[in-house]
Amino acid sequence: MIHPASIVECDGSDAEIGPFAVVGPEVRLGRGVRIGAHAVVEGRTTLSDGVRIGPNAVVGTEPQDLKYAGEPTELFIGERTVIREFADINRGTAATGRTEIGPDCLVMAYAHVAHDCRIGRGVILANAVNIAGHVEIGEYATIGGVVPVHQFVRIGAYSMIGGGYRVPMDVPPYCLVGGYPLRVASLNTIGLKRRGFSGERLRNLEEAFHLLFRGEGTLAARAGRIVQEERWGEEAKNLARFMLESRRGLVC
Structure with a gap:
């Protein structure tokens, strides 16, 4: 009508x-x-x-x-x-x-x-x-x-950005971010579960998250390791590639 x-x-x-x-x-x-x-x-x-x-x-x-x-x-x-x-x-x-x-x-x-x-x-x-x-x-x-x-700016899949925060750099996928300046707080676990992530798939991504954001050595080296090693799942590799390909810099 x-x-x-x-x-x-x-x-x-x-x-x-x-x-x-x-x-x-x-x-x-x-x-x-x-x-x-x-x-x-x-x-x-x-x-x-x-x-x-x-x-x-x-x-x-x-x-x-x-x-x-x-x-x-x-x-x-x-x-x-x-x-x-x-x-x-x-x-x-x-x-x-x-x-x-x-x-x-x-x-x-x-x-x-x-x-x-x-x-x-x-x-x-x-x-x-x-x-x-x-x-x-x-x-x-x-x-x-x-x-x-x-x-x-690039904002990764399945990420969540808290209200009221300025986003000047790329936001990694699967992450929950907020604060001044903007920082990665954790994996977006609740959001991922709502989208069907569970079991080994989620555990693999959690392990990759801790290696990338809490591990030793340079970020490039840690991300490169995940991309190259077979034991990491598709989502873990997506997260690592996103971080390696960032041109504006990353919210970390």
Whole structure:
């Protein structure tokens, strides 16, 4: 259903669009998309099946980047993702051409996702989180409220960042971080168990965590050992590789 007080310039036959919403001509709407009152969706934006856009959210607008010169860039939002009221998500720039949010994400009220970000499946951005340009967030990561994330930062999968803390460097996967300055507090054990980590899989990751963050020698040597030795599981190797590949420096 398209409310008669909305302005819809694309095919919205399979969507539900509330009063005073504005949807531009280049927008593509999947089945079962719901767009709330006063929301704005514009530019080359794809809302996949089941996406929900809350009232007054602004999605697909031009990037807030002085280098942007009107290039045709995109925003893609995956299936069943929910964008709550007053959230703001920008399209990409010519640098990558695309901002992407994966399926089953929750972007809470007043959050901002800037240009060229890549956000994986099942990520939760709490209220008023501010994600700068070119940030990459791995699947099932959770970022607490009012957290600013510096541009080009990578946030690892299954990590959790406490509310209110500034994120200037890469956050390792599977970790719980917080404090001033930001530090790794522990493995994100509760979050991992909720996602089905258990038994030998979790014990192997715990052992790798203690070696990487509490072991002797350089971090590069400890991480290299985990990558090379066969006894370490996939998650342990992912953690070690992430740390070796960091360019901005690591939250440790």
